[in-house]
Amino acid sequence: SKSYTVTLLPGDGIGPEVISVARNALQLIASIEGIEFKFKEMPMGGAALDLTGVPLPEETLSAAKDSDAVLLGAIGGYKWDNNEKHLKPETGLLQLREGLKVFANLRPATVLPQLVDASTLKREVAEGVDLMVVRELTGGIYFGKPRGFGTNENGQEIGFNTEVYATYEIDRIARVAFETARKRRGKLCSVDKANVLEASMLWRKRVMEIASEYPDVELSHMYVDNAAMQLVRNPKQFDTIVTNNIFGDILSDEASMITGSIGMLPSASLGESGPGLFEPIHGSAPDIAGQDKANPLATLLSAAMLLKYGLGEEKAAQRIEAAVLNTLDRGYRTGDIYSAGLKLVGCKEMGEEVLKSIDSKVTAI
Ligand code: NAD
Ligand code: IPM
Ligand code: MN
Numbered sequence: 001s002k003s004y005t006v007t008l009l010p011g012d013g014i015g016p017e018v019i020s021v022a023r024n025a026l027q028l029i030a031s032i033e034g035i036e037f038k039f040k041e042m043p044m045g046g047a048a049l050d051l052t053g054v055p056l057p058e059e060t061l062s063a064a065k066d067s068d069a070v071l072l073g074a075i076g077g078y079k080w081d082n083n084e085k086h087l088k089p090e091t092g093l094l095q096l097r098e099g100l101k102v103f104a105n106l107r108p109a110t111v112l113p114q115l116v117d118a119s120t121l122k123r124e125v126a127e128g129v130d131l132m133v134v135r136e137l138t139g140g141i142y143f144g145k146p147r148g149f150g151t152n153e154n155g156q157e158i159g160f161n162t163e164v165y166a167t168y169e170i171d172r173i174a175r176v177a178f179e180t181a182r183k184r185r186g187k188l189c190s191v192d193k194a195n196v197l198e199a200s201m202l203w204r205k206r207v208m209e210i211a212s213e214y215p216d217v218e219l220s221h222m223y224v225d226n227a228a229m230q231l232v233r234n235p236k237q238f239d240t241i242v243t244n245n246i247f248g249d250i251l252s253d254e255a256s257m258i259t260g261s262i263g264m265l266p267s268a269s270l271g272e273s274g275p276g277l278f279e280p281i282h283g284s285a286p287d288i289a290g291q292d293k294a295n296p297l298a299t300l301l302s303a304a305m306l307l308k309y310g311l312g313e314e315k316a317a318q319r320i321e322a323a324v325l326n327t328l329d330r331g332y333r334t335g336d337i338y339s340a341g342l343k344l345v346g347c348k349e350m351g352e353e354v355l356k357s358i359d360s361k362v363t364a365i
Contacts, residue, residue: 003036004311007067007275009044009060009096012089013284014294014347015073021296021351022071022303025323028358029307029316040067044096045075045089045284055092061099064275069310070100071303072279077286098138102269102277103169104176105137105248106309109255109265114328118260118337121232129258131238132184134177135248137269139169140199142245163199165244170206176270177242178214187239189220191227191247203244224251231255252281261336263295266302268309278306292346295334297324300354323357330357 008023010016023039030037042060043051051057055075064070075089085091111119111129119126144162152158174190181188190207192200204221211219222230224247230237231251235258243251256262262282269277280298288294300320308317332353333342345353 001034001036003038004069005038005040005067006306007060007064007070008039008041009064009070009072010041010047011044011073011075011284012046012077013074013286013289015045015075015284017073017289017292017294017347018280018296018299019071019073021347021354022299024351025300025320025354025358026303026307028355029319032319032358032361033313033316035313035316044072045092046077046080047075048092049080049083049087049089053087055087055089056095056099061096064096064100064277067275069275069306070096070277071299071306072096072277073299074280074282074284076284077289094142097269097277098143100269100274100277101138101271103136103138104173104270105133105135106180106268106270106305107133107135107248107252107255107265107281109133109252109259111259112264112325112328114325115260115264115337117339118333119258121235121258125232125235126258129235131235131255132180132240133248133252133255134173134180134240134242135252136165136169136173136242136244137248138245139165140245163197163244163246165199165203167202167206170203171210172272174207174210174242175213177240178210178217181217181240182214185239186216187218187220189222189227189238189241191222191224191241191243191251193224193247194221195223199244207242227251228254231258256281261295263298263334263336264301265298266300266305268302268305270309276306276310278302278310292348293335294347295336296347296351296354297334300324300351319358319361320354322362323354326357326360326362327353 010019141163144164194200194204256265304317304320307313
């Protein structure tokens with residue numbers, strides 16, 4: 001039978017709580033589908049700092065590189081917030097993305113029929129939203145040089161960063177986005193700030209150039225400030241969005257709220273080759289960590305993306321997705337997506353209910 005090595009990086013805060021749920025689900029799926037998972041749990045983020053002094057130990061990166069796919073919970077927390085840059089949990093995450101060369105971050109935001117009323121937007125605005133943010137993940141202002149601290153001509157302390165993109169970085173993310181749009185509804189909106197930023201001017205020029213390879217995809221361009229507004233005005237106008245690292249970070253958190261909660265949004269980070277990195281888009285949620293309140297569905301749906309995009313196990317992926325929908329159909333809700341009359345449960349119980357749905361082999365919708 002097929003055997004896969006999956007590196008699990010629980011991380012900090014609610015990370016271990018949601019990863020434990022996903023691990024159990026993958027284990028059960030494996031026994032149903034007749035596949036095998038070899039899980040390797042490794043320290044990452046604040047947990048790794050406490051254990052080894054660095055946020056991404058070499059052993060963790062090499063385990064990740066040697067595996068078939070990587071599933072991450074979340075990293076970060078108050079305890080490490082004032083650490084120097086190279087000793088921040090977040091720096092470890094950026095090193096992991098860079099080390100795995102996963103430049104394409106797919107962040108789908110889908111309003112499930114069961115959760116329309118959990119959206120902060122009106123039913124008629126939220127209902128039926130199904131969009132995909134394709135976020136560039138290993139370039140832009142997160143990685144650009146020069147960066148650092150210094151002093152200006154008036155002796156004032158300064159902090160500075162550089163938004164920089166080379167053509168090859170834009171071309172490859174644009175191709176992923178066009179391919180993604182082609183498999184969806186054939187519409188791609190490139191979001192930039194080309195009215196102000198040189199990096200965005202080049203971005204727009206290259207995206208237009210690559211568009212000639214995809215005559216079947218309808219391309220549009222939008223400035224990021226307008227895109228932020230359009231997302232809450234009329235999110236249904238969007239199919240696939242392609243954007244840079246920082247705009248994608250911000251717009252995907254915004255898009256998550258349309259679906260009811262950031263606790264619902266999964267992601268897949270992919271490179272040209274090698275293992276993909278799969279993680280919920282939310283953070284370590286220190287305000288609810290350790291209280292069994294976290295919504296594990298974003299991580300379960302990330303595990304589904306791992307099965308689909310990382311391992312090519314479509315059927316197993318659909319089992320998770322179907323089980324999530326079935327659990328919502330049966331009325332179970334964590335606090336972030338709860339509304340009156342439904343069953344309020346914690347992270348663990350939500351996970352157990354999803355396992356029951358997987359066990360009952362509900363068919364995919
Ligand atoms: P956050 O996403 O952790 O939390 C924002 C809000 O959403 C909080 O109120 C939190 O309780 C809630 N929330 C998040 N996930 C939830 C879930 N699954 N279920 C229910 N509610 C949930 O963002 P933040 O507070 O800005 O950041 C906290 C820490 O997480 C910081 O250290 C930050 O750097 C880190 N962070 C890590 C990642 C990651 O690991 N990929 C992503 C974002 C933030
Ligand atoms: C995310 C997070 C990270 C990012 C941080 C924690 C480095 O916000 O995964 O969305 O900005 O990419
Ligand atoms: Mn983010």
